[in-house]
Amino acid sequence: VTTTLKEKYRATSKVKVTFDSNAPKIDVRHLYVEVSLVEPTAFDPCYNSEQGSRSEEAVFLKLGEDVSVRGKKIDLCHVFKENDRGEIPETVAIVGPAGSGKTVAVTKKLPLEWANGSFLPGAQLLFVIPVRSASERHEQVRHGDLETTGCSSLEELLGKTHKELHAKSMQEVMTFLAENDDASKVVFIVDGLDEGHIQTNNILYKLIKRKLDGISPKYRVLITARPCPTVKWLREEGIVDRHISLAG
Numbered sequence: 001v002t003t004t005l006k007e008k009y010r011a012t013s014k015v016k017v018t019f020d021s022n023a024p025k026i027d028v029r030h031l032y033v034e035v036s037l038v039e040p041t042a043f044d045p046c047y048n049s050e051q052g053s054r055s056e057e058a059v060f061l062k063l064g065e066d067v068s069v070r071g072k073k074i075d076l077c078h079v080f081k082e083n084d085r086g087e088i089p090e091t092v093a094i095v096g097p098a099g100s101g102k103t104v105a106v107t108k109k110l111p112l113e114w115a116n117g118s119f120l121p122g123a124q125l126l127f128v129i130p131v132r133s134a135s136e137r138h139e140q141v142r143h144g145d146l147e148t149t150g151c152s153s154l155e156e157l158l159g160k161t162h163k164e165l166h167a168k169s170m171q172e173v174m175t176f177l178a179e180n181d182d183a184s185k186v187v188f189i190v191d192g193l194d195e196g197h198i199q200t201n202n203i204l205y206k207l208i209k210r211k212l213d214g215i216s217p218k219y220r221v222l223i224t225a226r227p228c229p230t231v232k233w234l235r236e237e238g239i240v241d242r243h244i245s246l247a248g
Contacts, residue, residue: 001169001176002124008164009111009126015104028109076105077119079244080220089241090183091208093223095231096245102224103130106189110222114187120220124185125173129161131192131204151203154212177215186219193234194225208239 014025082088096102107128113119114126151157155174158165165173180186188207196204203212210217223240225231234240 001165001172004164004169005126005162006115008162009115009128013108013112015108028104028112076110077113079222079242080120087241088184090219091221091223091240092242092244093225093231093234093240094244095225095227098226103191106222106224107191110189120184120187122184123187123220125176126187126189127158127162128189128191129157129207131190131196154203154207154215157203157207174215177219180216180218183218183220187222188219189222189224191224193223194228194230196230209237 013028015028079092079094080089094102094106107130110119111126111128114121114123120126151160154177155170158173159170177186190204190208193204193208206212208221208223210219223234225234
């Protein structure tokens with residue numbers, strides 16, 4: 001299964017960086033992506049520095065206030081790097097405006113880096129869950145609600161987003177996820193969480209909150225989202241251990 005996933009990520013590692021349909025695709029290995037840990041005052045949820053007030057439209061996280069590394073720029077491959085206290089985050093959120101490069105960074109570059117051994121080399125499974133494409137698979141979907149696609153389990157969701165895994169491979173995956181006791185071996189990348197309608201009973205909520213039936217809570221999660229109420233929800237739920245923003 002690991003080999004199958006890596007082969008997929010290597011085969012889909014080229015992207016277009018312009019709107020020109022005739023422009024050639026570029027290997028994501030040539031793209032430079034730098035991220036910064038967020039300064040909590042600058043990204044206080046809803047805080048408007050000019051007016052000295054809070055605005056619901058300016059929702060950002062004041063999370064993961066890791067004083068030892070706050071404001072430092074780090075390589076994208078080090079988003080799960082331990083802090084000076086030796087603590088390794090289990091859930092990381094990358095927040096940035098539309099068009100800032102979040103999707104390319106986490107759905108193309110990071111999976112390729114993992115396939116080549118540069119990102120979390122100890123991980124045996126890395127799954128990319130694009131909320132938009134997963135939610136668009138069914139005409140009844142509204143507001144990106146994955147639950148309305150009929151995904152009542154993680155197995156069903158992975159089956160929709162990773163069609164390269166046949167039935168036998170999926171069975172092996174589910175067995176591994178149920179028995180795994182090492183969070184460093186499994187990574188879920190949830191791209192575009194703001195495009196999904198989060199409810200306490202849908203599969204995305206259960207995945208992020210580690211409340212999946214029959215699945216070990218030992219795994220890491222990387223989330224991307226635009227500034228939105230969903231990000232505020234992440235903060236209020238105390239879900240994210242580290243909050244970072246794209247520097248470019």
